[in-house]
Amino acid sequence: MEVCSDCFQDEGLRLTAARLGTESDAPCPNCGSVAGAKLDKRGLTNLAHSFFVRGTLHRVSYGGAPVVQFNTHQRTSIRCSAWLERDVQLLETKLGVGFFHYGPRLWMVGEIEPLKALQVSEKRPEIVERILRDYPTITAETEVVFYRVRIKPDDPGSPAEYDSPPDGFTGNGRLDSPGFPVMYASPDLEVCMHECRAAAEDDTFAATLSPTRPLRLLDLTELIREEHVTEFESLDLAVHMLFLAGDHSYEISRAIAAAARDAGYDGIIYPSYFSLLRTGAIPFETSYGLSHRIIPQLVDYEKAKILPNLALFGRPIKDGTVRVRCLNRVVIQRVDYSLAFGPASVD
Numbered sequence: 326m327e328v329c330s331d332c333f334q335d336e337g338l339r340l341t342a343a344r345l346g347t348e349s350d351a352p353c354p355n356c357g358s359v360a361g362a363k364l365d366k367r368g369l370t371n372l373a374h375s376f377f378v379r380g381t382l383h384r385v386s387y388g389g390a391p392v393v394q395f396n397t398h399q400r401t402s403i404r405c406s407a408w409l410e411r412d413v414q415l416l417e418t419k420l421g422v423g424f425f426h427y428g429p430r431l432w433m434v435g436e437i438e439p440l441k442a443l444q445v446s447e448k449r450p451e452i453v454e455r456i457l458r459d460y461p462t463i464t465a466e467t468e469v470v471f472y473r474v475r476i477k478p479d480d481p482g483s484p485a486e487y488d489s490p491p492d493g494f495t496g497n498g499r500l501d502s503p504g505f506p507v508m509y510a511s512p513d514l515e516v517c518m519h520e521c522r523a524a525a526e527d528d529t530f531a532a533t534l535s536p537t538r539p540l541r542l543l544d545l546t547e548l549i550r551e552e553h554v555t556e557f558e559s560l561d562l563a564v565h566m567l568f569l570a571g572d573h574s575y576e577i578s579r580a581i582a583a584a585a586r587d588a589g590y591d592g593i594i595y596p597s598y599f600s601l602l603r604t605g606a607i608p609f610e611t612s613y614g615l616s617h618r619i620i621p622q623l624v625d626y627e628k629a630k631i632l633p634n635l636a637l638f639g640r641p642i643k644d645g646t647v648r649v650r651c652l653n654r655v656v657i658q659r660v661d662y663s664l665a666f667g668p669a670s671v672d
């Protein structure tokens with residue numbers, strides 16, 4: 326044991342150390358505290374990574390990168406708040422590392438050729454065509470169950486309320502366009518609750534749904550293998566970042582949905598924007614600047630971070646391709662926040 330959670334002045338660092346450390350009756354060799362959770366060198370490394378690397382992740386339009394990194398080769402060159410200075414010195418001494426401003430590899434902040442092409446309307450169709458060709462098709466059989474959530478429907482007991490929105494209300498979502506309604510659903514009910522921003526005071530209802538015939542779906546949650554392709558040319562990373570981006574990206578995802586419909590698909594399975602919140606996973610993870618998504622041994626691990634959303638084209642309930650198995654009122658009873666911390670500012 327090297328140090329304990331009571332060794333730290335910064336509240337976020339102290340709380341993280343308390344979570345990562347282990348209980349021990351022995352006094353801390355550094356500060357003498359018995360009550361503090363004790364951390365060995367490995368725990369301290371995880372603490373430094375959680376606070377300074379994950380805790381400084383800066384999201385940009387597409388992708389994101391940590392502002393701070395640390396390693397054993399560099400001396401500390403960042404300046405932190407006064408209450409953090411001694412904590413940084415403690416980590417430096419115990420781990421033999423320095424903290425510095427991280428210059429990300431540019432693919433991490435969206436410098437990916439297919440992603441850049443998708444943002445230019447003349448170049449978009451070619452990449453959309455590649456997406457339809459390279460991503461797998463899967464079939465949702467009739468026993469598959471998924472959910473759709475509505476806040477304050479006019480008539481909660483009516484199945485029609487859970488269909489795609491009526492004309493005049495389409496064109497606001499990630500995949501629908503005016504005149505092209507899309508039903509959003511998910512096999513994960515909590516993802517549905519996040520996706521529709523349901524709050525405790527809302528009157529919320531959920532429909533349990535199943536297909537009435539096998540549905541042909543384009544699976545964009547798949548991690549596609551690309552031989553001899555760097556991150557800078559990766560279609561996989563382009564699509565991954567596209568679906569973790571905000572509403573500035575909708576024009577592109579709507580083009581993919583329209584092309585999939587024209588190609589005869591019933592819908593799309595795509596990564597939920599809230600995947601990372603639900604799984605607690607770290608976005609855009611790298612080792613030595615390489616994306617974990619292109620490292621074969623990490624493919625399953627990366628795929629487990631992503632939760633699927635389901636988008637079905639048209640009005641599946643009215644069209645009879647989806648049946649309502651059950652309707653329920655949903656009450657949010659308790660919300661668990663899992664909090665991680667980072668420095669408020671770094672110079």
Ligand SMILES: [Zn+2]
Pocket residue numbers: 328329330331332353354355356357358361
């Ligand atoms: Zn201590």
